[in-house]
Amino acid sequence: MTISFDPTPSFAQCLLGPTDEHHELDEYQTGIPRWCNGCGDNGILAAMQRLCRDYDLSPERTVFVSGIGCSSRLPHYMKTYGFHGLHGRALPIAEGIKMSRPDLPVFVSTGDGDCLSIGAGHWMHAIRYNMDMTVLLHDNAIYGLTKKQASPTSPMGTKSNTTPKGSYLEAFNPLQAALGIEGVSFIAQMVDWVPEMLYDILQAAYRHRGFSFVRIIQRCPEFMPGFFDPYMNDPERVQILTHPNALTPSANMNKVYRNQLVHDPSNLDRAREIASSSDPIPVGILYQNPDVPRLEVIRGAGRVRTAETVQKGLDSELDKFTIWPDAEPALVEA
Amino acid sequence: MSELLVNGTAGAAVDGGLDLEPLTGDRASKRVTIVDEQIIEIVSDSGEGAQRCGQALAALAARSGRGIWTVEIIPAEIQPPARSIAGGSGNRVRMGSHPISNGGDEADLAVAFNEQVLLGREREGELKPGCRILLESMWRTDRNPITAREYLLTYDELVAKGYNVIEVPMEAECRKLVSDPRRGKNMFVLGILCNVYTLDLALAREQVALTFGKKDQKVIDTNVLLLEAGWSWAEANLDFQFEIPTMRLTEPQVVFNGNIAIALGVLASGMEICAMYPITPATSASHYLSEIFEKTGGIVHQAEDEIAAATFAIGASYAGKCAVTITSGPGYSLKQEALGLAVMAEIPLVVVNVQRGGPSTGQPTKPEQGDLMTSIFGSHGDAPKVVMAASTIEDCFYSIITARKIAETFNCVVVVLTDGSLATAQQPFPRPSFSEDWLAPPIDQSPVPVGAKAYDWDGTTGLMKRFIPGQPGGMHTLTGLAHDRASKVAYDPASNEAGLRNRSLKLAALQKTLRCPDVHGDPDGDLLVVGWGSTRGAIEEAVDGLRADGKRISSLHLRFLNPMPSGIGDIMKRFKKVMTVESNWSDSLDEDLIDEENRRYSALAMLLRAKYLVDVDCWTEVRSRPIKPGVVRAALSAALEKVS
Incomplete structure (x- = not known):
């Protein structure tokens, strides 16, 4: 796929009515990505723009949220509303947006440091809240923007500027952790070097109503050059998860990626077993449960609130605390 | 009735007011003293309900037309050990015949469910010398000899210090009505206080119903019985009563x-x-x-x-x-x-x-x-x-x-x-009274004008109109990075400077709309006290007291600390000395090490000094409690003496 760049805003395109919305790819494109050549982020961006086009998302009614890091530059290259927030805090920002405006589709881009290290506390709770948003974990197993420090997902022995002799601990497995959280509703994994699967999974994640968490294992040619080459060179080291209720690879895919596993994404126990494997890398939908309640629905977000309801609510509360002149029935709560 | 008023807290005698005619024949022995105001402290172990008792008393006083201010006495722990000096939980109620703006100085009357929590309050200087204390007497005969001894020692200490300690068999009296007196003592005490402060018993019954409104009728009935028992006990056993004149309410409060x-x-x-x-x-x-x-x-x-x-x-x-x-x-x-x-x-x-x-x-x-x-x-x-x-x-x-x-x-x-x-x-x-002006208008979802930018800062005010998701044409990525008017990440010096300038200018634009607060007291004089926040009541009461003594002192209370309204500098210039009164730390010049060069001033004093180049002094207290008007008054008196 080629990406065309249109740096000038085209307002007329945004003024189409909601009934006859049709959008072209360039309506979602802005700026020139400053990612390195060969960075997996480029492919993720292209897939997201394609998804917006294919689902005719209104650019003005779509919000891309991110934290800080290489991955978190993504909103700057989307011609939608974007919020490039604080390191680790993309998820609570996105939750606030969703609670305030449940009518807006929300996408989150976050990295392995952003999501699994500084923002790990938020991440766990975001899974519990199960608010409707699509969350992409751009996982390149290294800190890129700060120039090569080990991240939670760096494999043991990764040499970096803070671990010159190799990192000390086993890599953190975000899928296992996510699948252990009550309220989890959609967990998928993909690798950036298989674009077809990438797009199929993104679509499934977007269509899922709830917190769709997609870990994208991606290459960092600058700081982890060649790290994933053994996996790319040997298709057997990628295991495609297939199921009629999930994804069914194309004939072309079947020719190359023969290591396939039929996995029913409603089976949580099996999903946890699959998640524990890092070689081969499982690719596909590990878990999906469309029936998990969503916090914004539970809390009744987006209700219309009028001056009358506020006044009525306030007055009925004030009544409880009011002393009326001339010994009218005075009700003061102690 | 105003000529009968005696200030209940200012005089040395606790009940130095004027006697009223006995209300009825059989109450001939009671003295009803008219007082301007009273401070009552009710303390117990955590969970014994002294807070609820204090809140109910305050509500009753307010409903019957008295000014009130309450201060919660809160232990730091949820369940501190029973009978511990630091574990007291309860309420201080200051009530008066006029609006009350703070918790006041020492208490005129203390009610304690055990002597240890009372001792905590006494040691912190919360009780007026010689004040009346209504003390649960059950501990005197406690089966644990250590407890009984603690009680006796404390009782003797309090009596020796001159307090008027009145032992009240709260537990014994409540046991006549309920099996677990620990759960009912607070309403018994409320009954006592209704009698002591001649509060309407019918209103008190209503208040009990409200206090326990979420419980069933049986709970309410039992507590009303306890309330009445307390009232009757006080009627039969106490020889003092107070009346605080009421204010006439003209509007709902x-x-x-x-x-x-x-x-x-x-x-x-x-x-x-x-x-x-x-x-x-x-x-x-x-x-x-x-x-x-x-x-x-x-x-x-x-x-x-x-x-x-x-x-x-x-x-x-x-x-x-x-x-x-x-x-x-x-x-x-x-x-x-x-x-x-x-x-x-x-x-x-x-x-x-x-x-x-x-x-x-x-x-x-x-x-x-x-x-x-x-x-x-x-x-x-x-x-x-x-x-x-x-x-x-x-x-x-x-x-x-x-x-x-x-x-x-x-x-x-x-x-x-x-x-x-x-x-x-x-x-x-x-x-x-609700006003629609209080509410925000619905969020703007209209298309943004063609060519408009996310940060179209106004050249004079620095203000911009934000674009809200949903507004066609307003798409931009908001960022915490330095950015230009189009919200694009900008590392160039001019954009960075423009952003800083505009965000700063907005405060000036707001500042132009702020009104300078009124001076409390005369517009000029010897000493101006500047304060902010919760200390207002104590400061103004202290200032009023000193002004009544002929001192040339005024106060100024700031609502906007950043930005500050115009005019503060001019006000300060009209006084010989300016000082702040705050509840935060400042070094004292009495310390050997501290001098004008290294003194750390309190927060507001530092701000005023920096902003107005005025030699603002400060007096602060950080004693884990609201600042008391009497303490402020003493500090201001001392400061006034230095102003010639």
């Missing part, structure tokens, strides 16, 4: 504490989302808001931590109406980076900081005014924020409405400071 005022202010301001994380002493505001907000379509989100609470609120504000986050000191510290983001991206946000003792975990249940500097200057880099401080319960309510309006008009962060003493204090004020 409401009575609640500062945290309830904040919650109601959030509701009334039209904000729709409050994100918070539990922290003392702010949490009760969110408790109450949780109870009432949903009924009007609002949402309280208890976030996973303070940072999430702030960023959740920022996300909500960004996509819709201004949101609020409510916290206290440590939580405020955690939010700093998020506040910087809201400043940088120009997202409206209201932050309430119910200050407590600091630094670090400090004194969670105790009031302090230690967060002024961090509120104004907090977050790295230049992060201009609006900082307001509420000084009364009424102010807590209206400040939130004002804060929301400023936040949305200027696309800025507005910090509202209160503290632990306002949070739990109750004070009546005129019932607010």
Whole structure:
């Protein structure tokens, strides 16, 4: 796929009515990505723009949220509303947006440091809240923007500027952790070097109503050059998860990626077993449960609130605390 | 009746008032003393209900037309050991024939469920010398000889110190009515106090029904019986009664504490989302808001931590109406980076900081005014924020409405400071009358004008109109990075400077709309006292007292700390000396090491000195309690002596 760049805003395109919305790819494109050549982020961006086009998302009614890091530059290259927030805090920002405006589709881009290290506390709770948003974990197993420090997902022995002799601990497995959280509703994994699967999974994640968490294992040619080459060179080291209720690879895919596993994404126990494997890398939908309640629905977000309801609510509360002149029935709560 | 008034707290004698004619023949032995005001402290172990008793007493006094101010006596632990000096829980009620603005000085009457919690209050200097003490007597004959001995020692100590200790068999009397007197003593005591302060018993029965309104009728009936038993016991056994004249109410009043005022202010301001994380002493505001907000379509989100609470609120504000986050000191510290983001991206946000003792975990249940500097200057880099401080319960309510309006008009962060003493204090004020102007208009979803940019800063005011998701043509990526007018990341010097300039200018634009507060007292004189926040009542009472003695002293209380309104400098120039009175730390010049060069001034004094080049002195106290008017008065008297 080629990406065309249109740096000038085209307002007329945004003024189409909601009934006859049709959008072209360039309506979602802005700026020139400053990612390195060969960075997996480029492919993720292209897939997201394609998804917006294919689902005719209104650019003005779509919000891309991110934290800080290489991955978190993504909103700057989307011609939608974007919020490039604080390191680790993309998820609570996105939750606030969703609670305030449940009518807006929300996408989150976050990295392995952003999501699994500084923002790990938020991440766990975001899974519990199960608010409707699509969350992409751009996982390149290294800190890129700060120039090569080990991240939670760096494999043991990764040499970096803070671990010159190799990192000390086993890599953190975000899928296992996510699948252990009550309220989890959609967990998928993909690798950036298989674009077809990438797009199929993104679509499934977007269509899922709830917190769709997609870990994208991606290459960092600058700081982890060649790290994933053994996996790319040997298709057997990628295991495609297939199921009629999930994804069914194309004939072309079947020719190359023969290591396939039929996995029913409603089976949580099996999903946890699959998640524990890092070689081969499982690719596909590990878990999906469309029936998990969503916090914004539970809390009744987006209700219309009028001056009358506020006044009525306030007055009925004030009544409880009011002393009326001339010994009218005075009700003061102690 | 006014000529009969005797100030109940100013005189040396506790009940030096005038006797009234006996009300009835069989009460000939009772003396009913008319007093202008009284301070009553009720203390017990945690969970014995002294707080509820105090709240009910205050409510009764207010409902019968007396001015009140209450101060909660809160132990730091949920269940401190029984009978411990530091574990006292209860309420101080100051009630008077006029509006009351603070908790006052020492108590005129103390009621204690055990002698140890009372001793705690006595040692902290909360009791007036020689005052009456109604003390539960059951401990005298306690089966544990250590307890009995402790009681006797304390009793003797209190009597030796000159207190008028009256032993009350609370437990024994309550046991006649209930099997677990620990659960009913507080209403028995309320009955005693109704008798002592000649409060209407019928009204008290109603109050008990309200207090236990959520329980079943049997609970209410039992407590009414306990109330009546207390009243009768006092009638038969106590030889003193007081009457505080009533005020005539001309308009409806409401009575609640500062945290309830904040919650109601959030509701009334039209904000729709409050994100918070539990922290003392702010949490009760969110408790109450949780109870009432949903009924009007609002949402309280208890976030996973303070940072999430702030960023959740920022996300909500960004996509819709201004949101609020409510916290206290440590939580405020955690939010700093998020506040910087809201400043940088120009997202409206209201932050309430119910200050407590600091630094670090400090004194969670105790009031302090230690967060002024961090509120104004907090977050790295230049992060201009609006900082307001509420000084009364009424102010807590209206400040939130004002804060929301400023936040949305200027696309800025507005910090509202209160503290632990306002949070739990109750004070009546005129019932607010709802106005639609308090609410934010619906969010703008109209197309943005062609060519308009996300940060079209006005050249003079620095103001911009934010684009809200949903507005066609307004798509941009908001960022905490330095950015240009189109919200594009900008590393060039001119864009960086322009952003800093415009975010700073907005505060000047707001400042031009602020009115200088009125001077309390004469516009010129020997000494001007400047304060902010919860100390207002104590400062003004001290100033009034000194003015009545002919001293040339006035006070000025600031509601806006950043920016400050014009005119403050001119006011200060009209006084020979200016000093602040605050509840935060300042070095004393009496220390061997401290001199004018190294003295650390209190927060407001430092600000005023820096801003107006005036030699502002300060007097501060950080004794884990609201500042007392008598203590302030003594400090101001000393300061006045140095002004010639």
